Amino acid sequence: MEAASVPARAGEENEPKKRPLSERARSERRLGWLLCAPAVLAMLLVTAYPIIYAFVLSLQRLDLRFPDEREFVGLSNYVDVLTSSLWWTDVANTLGVTLVSVTIEFVLGMAIALLMHRAIFGRGVVRTSVLIPYGIVTVVAAFTWQFAFQPDTGFVNQLPFVADDMNWFGDRFSAFFVIILAEVWKTTPFIALLLLAGLTTIDDGLYEAAKVDGANAVQRFFRITLPLMKPAILVALLFRTLDAFRVFDSIFVMTRGSVDTESVSILGYNQLIARLNLGLGSAVSVLIFLAVLMIAILFVKGFGTSVPGKDQR
Amino acid sequence: MIAALAAAAIVLSACGDDESGGPTELSFFIFNEPSGILPKIADACSKSSNGEYTISFEYLPNEADQQREQLVRRLGAEDSSIDIMGMDVIWTGEFANAGWVEEWTGANEKAATTGVFPSVAETARFEDKLWAAPIWSNTQLLWYRKDRVPKPPKTWEEMLDQAAEIGKNGMIQVQADRYEGLVVWLNSMVESAGTSIVQPDDAEAVALSSPQTDKALGLMVQLANSEAADPSQSTSNEDTARLSFEAGSSSFMLNYPFVYPSAKDNAPDVFKNLGEALYPRVDADRPSAPPLGGINLGVSSYSEHKQEAFDAIKCMIQPQNQIKIATAGGLPPVTESLYDEKQIDDVYPGFADLIRQSIKQAAPRPVTPAYQDLSLAIQRTIHPLGDISPDQVPDKVDELRDNVQKALNVEGLL
Structure with a gap:
């Protein structure tokens, strides 16, 4: 440790003597790359390869049910998808679910995070118990909510102010209500936990100083808490938005996409798994991938320079 | 990771190759019919085959769509581990066109369709050829x-x-x-x-x-x-x-x-x-x-034991087995004359003839890939x-x- 830092300091002082240092830095960097290489290779194998393969498939007429009719068709699968009203309805549905659920999750998550941060007794228990919904498998959670809202056997229709024969999954908006409720219930803890991590990094001295200067609680929240939590908020919202945009389980379990509640992932599933139309299905998958990429870029640009992991100064 | 996959592949292929004289092991992919009568019928057939084959079950999910999803994923990958498939009546066109099931010809075809309701046999035909053998029917x-x-x-x-x-x-x-x-x-x-x-x-x-x-x-x-x-x-x-x-x-x-x-x-x-x-x-x-449902049994084109698979299916669809399936599971037979039997009347007290009539005049859904x-x-x-x-x-x-x-x-x- 000590020995390593000595030549470094020497290098800073003496310009022409910089070479041995950069040699060392270079070899360290090389070592770093070598150590990373297995992981990078595995990543390429399991992510880059399927993405490229999906793109190649999307340029073909390829249907497992018609094995003899395989041919290269250029971008015509993309034209089919993008000119279909179904695609745009599903994009709108997906964006709607994403926007509404992430907004509610963020507000609730922030409230829960503030609460957990200030919790005086039973911190561990509170933090663990809040996480329980997130620990439940999505499909199981979706079934639970579906059973609760089932018109004949669920308990919701027995509650006061709810019509006994309300068919929650028979209408677009009531179905979306249940789907979003399930999503919010399940993933708010995830956002709360990420935000809590951001909260704990804020120096209490700042609040004390602001109090001395006469700032009230609202001002402290908007002037200190929020700006300093920006990186944590970015991470939380980005992860959740990307996740929400790919929503599949809840909708599949509750409505299978009926009454206009279909998301783009279910659309892709229908083409790939139900129809075995690999060309068209891959085109849908590639478009979903591009949409997800766009969301990520918008977030990072929209939030300025505070990319997680990047040096802020 | 690759080494692990390779090792797994060796183990798997080793499992498939135990043809050291004993009976051929056939895998039968079908949903788990709740009465549990199928394995009993399969066992009886294995025994009566005099060492030609034994049938082992691979259970598919209960929902027809999910059964199909699992089957076509394997068939699309040319998986040779499937020998016999329990096929919903609407899959015939798709499976036949894709080359996933073997055609039933000659004596096999005769064994699979003799005495069977024409409407039911139609569900197993595509382009005038027979692709599966009906084992039970259903109607509303x-x-x-x-x-x-x-x-x-x-x-x-x-x-x-x-x-x-x-x-x-x-x-x-x-x-x-x-x-x-x-x-x-x-x-x-x-x-x-x-x-x-x-x-x-x-x-x-x-x-x-x-x-x-x-x-x-x-x-x-x-x-x-x-x-x-x-x-x-x-x-x-x-x-x-x-x-x-x-x-x-x-x-x-x-x-x-x-x-x-x-x-x-x-x-x-x-x-x-x-x-x-x-x-x-x-x-x-x-x-x-009326609507027509039911299950047809097909032989996978990627099976390495097609002859044994045909023999096993021909055994399982025999009339006395259809009666067993009806008695235990309530599923209507595909052989028309069975509706005169006392045992079928016991399953459908007073309405066995109604079911026969319903199947007779039923309309299959379109057979298309x-x-x-x-x-x-x-x-x-x-x-x-x-x-x-x-x-x-x-x-x-x-x-x-x-x-x-x-x-x-x-x-x-x-």
């Missing part, structure tokens, strides 16, 4: 409440009138969620009206002629918009229909015979008044075309039925015809 009857309905309705119009007369307890239970059950219903209505979904002589062209289709869809829409529709009709399936009927507030139900033992066990009061009749007509002068597309297109176009107003029906039929033709051409998103 009209179940009604004898205490509320003096005389079972002959037609849909009569039934709707009777339901309106009964009022509060007059609900008619059907299957109208956005799934295959809705297509089953539409197919029966359209066939009962005297037309079909695809042209009888050209499986790539839509039929759905007017005015027959308008009448068929019109009745479905009329029910959906009437008091006789369950409030959750748009999410109903076979099981929700059964449960609602057992709850007592319905007077009619279109459903498979499994509802009979279920009512006996779960709703004795309803069971006392349970009556059954033939599927109602759409056109008063034309016999109805693009069946999934066709089904998705129909579901998307007519669900939920309650959103179609009666005067929109002719426009809806035009839209349906366009969408089905596109589906048959395998065009566009679905």
Whole structure:
């Protein structure tokens, strides 16, 4: 440790003597790359390869049910998808679910995070118990909510102010209500936990100083808490938005996409798994991938320079 | 990781290669039929094969769509571990066209179809060739409440009138969620009206002629918009229909015979008044075309033991085994003459002949390689039925015809 830092300091002082240092830095960097290489290779194998393969498939007429009719068709699968009203309805549905659920999750998550941060007794228990919904498998959670809202056997229709024969999954908006409720219930803890991590990094001295200067609680929240939590908020919202945009389980379990509640992932599933139309299905998958990429870029640009992991100064 | 995969592959192939003289092990992929009679039949067949084969089971999920998903994923990858497949009646065209099932010819074909209802055998044919052997069938009857309905309705119009007369307890239970059950219903209505979904002589062209289709869809829409529709009709399936009927507030139900033992066990009061009749007509002068379900057994084209697989299927579909399946699982036999047997009458007390008649005049759903597309297109176009107003029906039929033709051409998103 000590020995390593000595030549470094020497290098800073003496310009022409910089070479041995950069040699060392270079070899360290090389070592770093070598150590990373297995992981990078595995990543390429399991992510880059399927993405490229999906793109190649999307340029073909390829249907497992018609094995003899395989041919290269250029971008015509993309034209089919993008000119279909179904695609745009599903994009709108997906964006709607994403926007509404992430907004509610963020507000609730922030409230829960503030609460957990200030919790005086039973911190561990509170933090663990809040996480329980997130620990439940999505499909199981979706079934639970579906059973609760089932018109004949669920308990919701027995509650006061709810019509006994309300068919929650028979209408677009009531179905979306249940789907979003399930999503919010399940993933708010995830956002709360990420935000809590951001909260704990804020120096209490700042609040004390602001109090001395006469700032009230609202001002402290908007002037200190929020700006300093920006990186944590970015991470939380980005992860959740990307996740929400790919929503599949809840909708599949509750409505299978009926009454206009279909998301783009279910659309892709229908083409790939139900129809075995690999060309068209891959085109849908590639478009979903591009949409997800766009969301990520918008977030990072929209939030300025505070990319997680990047040096802020 | 690659090394691990390779090791796994060696282990797997080692498992498949134990042909050191003993009987060939056949894997039979089928859903886990709840009565558990199939493994017993398979064991008996293995024993009587004199060491030719033994049958082991690989269970698929209960839902037909999910069974198909798992099978086609393996077949698409040319998986040789499947020997025998339990195929839903609507998969024949798809599996045959893709080259996933072996054709039944000569003596095999004869063994698979002799004495079998023509309507049932038709579900296993594609382009005039036989691709599977029917083992059990299924059909829907009209179940009604004898205490509320003096005389079972002959037609849909009569039934709707009777339901309106009964009022509060007059609900008619059907299957109208956005799934295959809705297509089953539409197919029966359209066939009962005297037309079909695809042209009888050209499986790539839509039929759905007017005015027959308008009448068929019109009745479905009329029910959906009437008091006789369950409030959750748009999410109903076979099981929700059964449960609602057992709850007592319905007077009619279109459903498979499994509802009979279920009512006996779960709703004795309803069971006392349970009556059954033939599927109602759409056109008063034309016999109805009830739905047809069931399972056909096929031999995978990637199987390494095709001859043994054919032999095993021929053993399992024998009449005495069909009777065992009917007795244990309540599933209707495919061999017509069996309906004269006492044992079948015990399974369907007093209505064995009704089931025979229903299967006889049933209309299979279209056999086409693009069946999934066709089904998705129909579901998307007519669900939920309650959103179609009666005067929109002719426009809806035009839209349906366009969408089905596109589906048959395998065009566009679905």
